[in-house]
Amino acid sequence: IPLFPTFALIAHYIVGTERGTEALRATILFGIWSVIPYLIYLISLYYFTASMKLPLALLSAVACWSASAFVLIKVWAHFYHQ
Incomplete structure (x- = not known):
């Protein structure tokens, strides 16, 4: 559910x-x-939790999500809105 x-x-x-x-x-x-940035978040969080404290791992994973979402939006705008 x-x-x-x-x-x-x-x-x-x-x-x-x-x-x-x-x-x-x-x-x-x-x-x-848009599933790609979420996948990047999950993969990075999985690896960061092995070497960082949880708050830093979460913050770092959100940074990875933000960067990949930014790239996705820029690429989408370039190809879709031409």
């Missing part, structure tokens, strides 16, 4: 009804790519 995409379901319904199918498809595609 915790993995059920409640907020995504609501967002997809709103985008699909208010902005149309193409916007919904773009939103879905971005959602697929």
Whole structure:
């Protein structure tokens, strides 16, 4: 149950009804790519917890997520909004 995409379901319904199918498809595609920063967060946290105290490991993992999310947004904007 915790993995059920409640907020995504609501967002997809709103985008699909208010902005149309193409916007919904773009939103879905971005959602697929947005899993990458979360994966980077989890992998980095897994490794950081072996060598750092938990608060520093969490902060470092969030920094990794932030950097990868920034790159994703820049790449998405470059290729999708041309």
